[in-house]
Amino acid sequence: MSIKVGVVGYGTIGKRVADAVHNQKDMELVGVTAHSYSFLTEVAQLKGYKIYSSGDASDLEANGIKPEADVKKLLEEADVIIDGTPKKVGKENLENLYKPAKVKAIFQGGEKHETTGTSFVAQANYSEALNKDYARVVSCNTTGLTRTLNEINKAYGIGSVHATMIRRGADPADIYHGPINGIVPVLEMPSHHGPDVMTVLKGPEVFTTALSVSTTLMHVHSIIADLKKEAEVQDIINLFNDTTRVRVVRNAEKVRSTAQIMEFAKDLGNSRGDMPEICVWEEAIGTDKSKKKLFYMQAVHQESDVVLENVDCIRAVTGFEDAEKSIKMTNESFGLKK
Amino acid sequence: MSIKVGVVGYGTIGKRVADAVHNQKDMELVGVTAHSYSFLTEVAQLKGYKIYSSGDASDLEANGIKPEADVKKLLEEADVIIDGTPKKVGKENLENLYKPAKVKAIFQGGEKHETTGTSFVAQANYSEALNKDYARVVSCNTTGLTRTLNEINKAYGIGSVHATMIRRGADPADIYHGPINGIVPVLEMPSHHGPDVMTVLKGPEVFTTALSVSTTLMHVHSIIADLKKEAEVQDIINLFNDTTRVRVVRNAEKVRSTAQIMEFAKDLGNSRGDMPEICVWEEAIGTDKSKKKLFYMQAVHQESDVVLENVDCIRAVTGFEDAEKSIKMTNESFGLKK
Numbered sequence: 001m002s003i004k005v006g007v008v009g010y011g012t013i014g015k016r017v018a019d020a021v022h023n024q025k026d027m028e029l030v031g032v033t034a035h036s037y038s039f040l041t042e043v044a045q046l047k048g049y050k051i052y053s054s055g056d057a058s059d060l061e062a063n064g065i066k067p068e069a070d071v072k073k074l075l076e077e078a079d080v081i082i083d084g085t086p087k088k089v090g091k092e093n094l095e096n097l098y099k100p101a102k103v104k105a106i107f108q109g110g111e112k113h114e115t116t117g118t119s120f121v122a123q124a125n126y127s128e129a130l131n132k133d134y135a136r137v138v139s140c141n142t143t144g145l146t147r148t149l150n151e152i153n154k155a156y157g158i159g160s161v162h163a164t165m166i167r168r169g170a171d172p173a174d175i176y177h178g179p180i181n182g183i184v185p186v187l188e189m190p191s192h193h194g195p196d197v198m199t200v201l202k203g204p205e206v207f208t209t210a211l212s213v214s215t216t217l218m219h220v221h222s223i224i225a226d227l228k229k230e231a232e233v234q235d236i237i238n239l240f241n242d243t244t245r246v247r248v249v250r251n252a253e254k255v256r257s258t259a260q261i262m263e264f265a266k267d268l269g270n271s272r273g274d275m276p277e278i279c280v281w282e283e284a285i286g287t288d289k290s291k292k293k294l295f296y297m298q299a300v301h302q303e304s305d306v307v308l309e310n311v312d313c314i315r316a317v318t319g320f321e322d323a324e325k326s327i328k329m330t331n332e333s334f335g336l337k338k
Numbered sequence: 339m340s341i342k343v344g345v346v347g348y349g350t351i352g353k354r355v356a357d358a359v360h361n362q363k364d365m366e367l368v369g370v371t372a373h374s375y376s377f378l379t380e381v382a383q384l385k386g387y388k389i390y391s392s393g394d395a396s397d398l399e400a401n402g403i404k405p406e407a408d409v410k411k412l413l414e415e416a417d418v419i420i421d422g423t424p425k426k427v428g429k430e431n432l433e434n435l436y437k438p439a440k441v442k443a444i445f446q447g448g449e450k451h452e453t454t455g456t457s458f459v460a461q462a463n464y465s466e467a468l469n470k471d472y473a474r475v476v477s478c479n480t481t482g483l484t485r486t487l488n489e490i491n492k493a494y495g496i497g498s499v500h501a502t503m504i505r506r507g508a509d510p511a512d513i514y515h516g517p518i519n520g521i522v523p524v525l526e527m528p529s530h531h532g533p534d535v536m537t538v539l540k541g542p543e544v545f546t547t548a549l550s551v552s553t554t555l556m557h558v559h560s561i562i563a564d565l566k567k568e569a570e571v572q573d574i575i576n577l578f579n580d581t582t583r584v585r586v587v588r589n590a591e592k593v594r595s596t597a598q599i600m601e602f603a604k605d606l607g608n609s610r611g612d613m614p615e616i617c618v619w620e621e622a623i624g625t626d627k628s629k630k631k632l633f634y635m636q637a638v639h640q641e642s643d644v645v646l647e648n649v650d651c652i653r654a655v656t657g658f659e660d661a662e663k664s665i666k667m668t669n670e671s672f673g674l675k676k
Binding site: 015037038039040042043046063172173174175180181214216252253254255256257259260262263264266267268269271272273 | 353375376377378380381384401510511512513518519552554590591592593594595597598600601602604605606607609610611
């Protein structure tokens with residue numbers, strides 16, 4: 001029996017999760033929503049995805065797209081909905097659509113933890129989402145922090161973390177937001193990322209600050225972790241090399257920046273040139289003299305890291321108990337080696 | 339009998355042509371060169387491409403890449419070499435490598451027309467390269483201008499063309515060049531593009547100017563053509579819709595900028611997110627009152643449009659006479675519909 005999945009909100013994350021669901025052996029993509037006509041809808045139709053209108057369908061029909069039905073029909077036919085709508089719309093959909101239709105739903109990191117009470121990163125807390133009606137995959141940045149910190153915490157114990165997120169200003173296809181020339185500090189202390197990590201990774205105190213810069217490609221995190229045990233740099237490299245969904249990249253192979261990570265991802269043949277793994281620069285891992293303060297820098301592809309998490313979360317909320325097996329199935333469908 | 343192709347210079351164009359050759363039914367990729375270790379070499383090895391060292395192999399070997407042989411062996415085994423080396427290196431290679439080895443060679447637009455005497459855009463002058471020992475695929479911009487102007491010239495006759503190229507500052511993975519904040523006029527009149535078009539498209543007088551801006555995605559051309567016959571805008575749209583390797587994109591489908599063209603290409607599943615077709619905005623095609631002055635804007639993906647041309651040029655120089663069939667074979671291997 002396949003898990004039937006519907007995607008509400010077919011944007012940056014929604015379209016990627018739709019493709020990923022379509023590629024899972026144990027899932028079936030029921031369809032995706034469209035609220036107005038665009039090249040996204042054209043491509044969904046080309047791929048043979050059923051389109052459900054989430055609003056007035058006249059714009060779609062005027063452009064040759066005949067929706068299968070209304071979004072309510074999608075809710076009836078799906079076991080789980082992936083909600084990929086913009087920030088705060090997910091919460092409204094929970095009340096107005098998913099609860100009345102009695103359908104399970106998974107939200108993105110734009111929603112607050114309180115919306116579902118369950119925040120999710122597969123390799124850190126898969127079992128917390130087991131059989132839940134509603135869960136939330138945390139944001140790209142929180143996912144990135146959690147993936148690496150969770151492994152360090154298991155191996156060395158972490159007291160506290162201080163990290164700075166250098167955030168991309170806007171997504172690559174977004175021509176309406178900036179900055180195009182400036183560095184914009186987030187003026188809240190801590191930024192929401194630190195507290196958000198703590199909804200998933202229990203134990204360490206995580207304090208983050210953030211700034212936006214003029215790039216669209218990836219976020220970069222500069223991380224300082226206070227360890228409970230001494231660490232050797234080479235052991236940290238080995239640890240990350242063994243960690244699923246983390247990739248150690250090297251200046252020695254001329255991966256000098258986020259720009260070359262994106263080029264590498266394209267060359268690898270990854271769908272849309274995505275890099276769903278968190279990339280840690282080998283040459284940017286260091287410790288202080290005490291060996292209990294660890295420094296590292298990592299890059300996060302904001303458009304794709306959480307796609308893997310959405311797929312695992314679908315399995316968790318529908319009762320598939322084996323976290324490791326789910327992660328392996330998802331990874332294999334993306335061509336990830338570990 | 340497959341055409342045996344070697345790629346010397348495995349960079350932006352070389353790696354794409356290597357993949358394209360690998361995907362042609364009538365060609366065999368003998369191998370590619372590497373001069374030093376990088377993620378490019380890693381990926382070439384992952385893909386199973388044979389690697390030939392073009393220089394000291396110690397850096398490659400220290401990083402676990404064992405070259406098949408020296409570049410001279412590649413020249414012996416190939417029927418045609420695609421030279422994807424930087425500007426002016428191609429000309430040196432012609433004298434120092436290809437002539438002594440008596441191997442056919444195709445160069446890129448960084449080389450001058452005089453280097454081979456034969457400049458090539460498949461849909462405009464395929465037959466000129468038939469059985470030539472050496473030919474040159476013109477630059478991305480010249481290719482883009484030629485593809486659309488050639489069709490307009492056939493249908494309406496063009497007296498003269500005045501065009502402004504708004505050029506991307508650097509390629510996406512290039513972190514060493516700019517501008518990152520400024521508009522840089524090319525201070526030669528005309529820019530080299532116009533005269534370059536005239537090496538391929540005989541008849542129209544083409545005068546171009548150019549500027550570089552802070553983007554990596556695509557070039558954009560703003561074109562004014564003086565026609566010999568009156569044109570209706572809808573007829574020009576229809577003409578471009580019927581033209582191979584040209585795609586009409588529309589604001590109506592929310593393709594508002596080069597950023598959305600790149601997103602569209604990713605969504606279509608194109609390798610590396612490339613857009614090898616020249617994209618003309620439907621809403622940016624216009625005429626003046628006389629209907630003999632035509633205005634249009636088009637976007638050129640500098641990394642990929644010429645890849646199609648290299649493939650066809652390989653067939654031309656090895657004696658395959660049917661231009662239309664070659665273009666069709668190449669297009670089909672890229673999933674292009676026309």
